[in-house]
Amino acid sequence: MAVYIFKRLLWLIPVLFFISLVTFVLMHSIEGGPWDDEERPLSPTVIENLKQKYGWDEPVWKQYVTFVTNAVQGDLGVSYTRQDQPVTDIILTGMRVTGVLGLFSLGVAVVVGVSLGVLSATHRNRPLDYLGVLWASAGSAVPSFVLAIFLIYVFGVKLHWLPTFGWDVRHGIVPGWIPQPEQMILPVITIAALPTAYLARVTRAAVLEVLNQDYMRTAHAKGLGSWKVLYRHALPNASIPILTLIGPMAAALVTGSFIVEYIFSVPGTGRIFVQSISARDYGLIMGATLFYAVMVAVANLAVDVAYAFVNPRIRYR
Numbered sequence: 001m002a003v004y005i006f007k008r009l010l011w012l013i014p015v016l017f018f019i020s021l022v023t024f025v026l027m028h029s030i031e032g033g034p035w036d037d038e039e040r041p042l043s044p045t046v047i048e049n050l051k052q053k054y055g056w057d058e059p060v061w062k063q064y065v066t067f068v069t070n071a072v073q074g075d076l077g078v079s080y081t082r083q084d085q086p087v088t089d090i091i092l093t094g095m096r097v098t099g100v101l102g103l104f105s106l107g108v109a110v111v112v113g114v115s116l117g118v119l120s121a122t123h124r125n126r127p128l129d130y131l132g133v134l135w136a137s138a139g140s141a142v143p144s145f146v147l148a149i150f151l152i153y154v155f156g157v158k159l160h161w162l163p164t165f166g167w168d169v170r171h172g173i174v175p176g177w178i179p180q181p182e183q184m185i186l187p188v189i190t191i192a193a194l195p196t197a198y199l200a201r202v203t204r205a206a207v208l209e210v211l212n213q214d215y216m217r218t219a220h221a222k223g224l225g226s227w228k229v230l231y232r233h234a235l236p237n238a239s240i241p242i243l244t245l246i247g248p249m250a251a252a253l254v255t256g257s258f259i260v261e262y263i264f265s266v267p268g269t270g271r272i273f274v275q276s277i278s279a280r281d282y283g284l285i286m287g288a289t290l291f292y293a294v295m296v297a298v299a300n301l302a303v304d305v306a307y308a309f310v311n312p313r314i315r316y317r
Contacts, residue, residue, distance in 0.1 A: 076287030087287030098268030102253035117203020139197025247303030
């Protein structure tokens with residue numbers, strides 16, 4: 001397995017190179033830049049001096065080589081619109097908030113989604129199954145920004161039960177990390193809705209397929225209880241497609257939920273990334289894109305390795 005992991009890590013090099021190249025080309029193909037402000041336009045002399053400062057007066061290929069060389073050394077550049085603050089520091093600052101929000105959302109999605117899928121599969125064509133399918137269909141059909149606005153309107157504007165924005169960790173459950181529960185409920189539900197629906201559908205299909213296998217009938221014939229058969233035999237064999245979905249899902253949730261963080265004013269990496277796009281902050285866009293790519297690639301690798309633990313029949317060569 002060590003050789004397999006090493007080979008997969010080596011594949012990260014061409015993947016990250018391709019992603020960085022595509023992102024760099026696309027950004028330089030768009031007209032304008034971070035200093036093109038229609039409300040407060042800068043003079044051509046100031047813009048020219050800024051381009052010289054950040055190396056924009058160099059040939060495009062040289063700019064890309066410089067960026068890649070610095071990135072390999074751990075330097076993702078600076079933010080053009082945040083007073084030359086290092087991109088790495090900006091990402092790490094937002095990651096604390098986004099990571100906590102993503103982990104809570106992932107926990108809700110896994111617990112609720114897998115439970116709904118198992119209940120639907122074990123109560124096929126019965127009310128619980130219909131309820132689970134309805135939940136999964138609604139969760140996958142409603143966009144996150146629509147759900148966010150709906151929750152804000154109902155629980156914030158009309159009922160006044162929950163706050164609609166902010167992430168105050170100074171007086172939270174765990175100071176500096178976790179805010180008060182009422183601030184987390186709406187964004188967590190909004191982010192977890194779609195992953196919950198996907199997990200419920202995948203879990204239902206996977207468990208139904210396993211329940212129809214011969215060894216499941218043999219286990220029942222030996223006198224094992226239904227729940228014991230389910231958790232000892234059905235779920236471990238049905239976990240491969242579930243893990244395949246959880247891996248990239250975890251990376252996406254932990255690294256940032258762009259629209260949701262922006263709507264609820266959560267100061268995480270997702271909100272920062274959206275703001276950098278609006279401001280055409282190319283340095284921050286490039287650094288954040290590479291960071292997300294690494295997280296997704298590592299999550300996929302972790303899923304592949306986890307296959308061998310949940311299913312001993314899988315071997316890597």
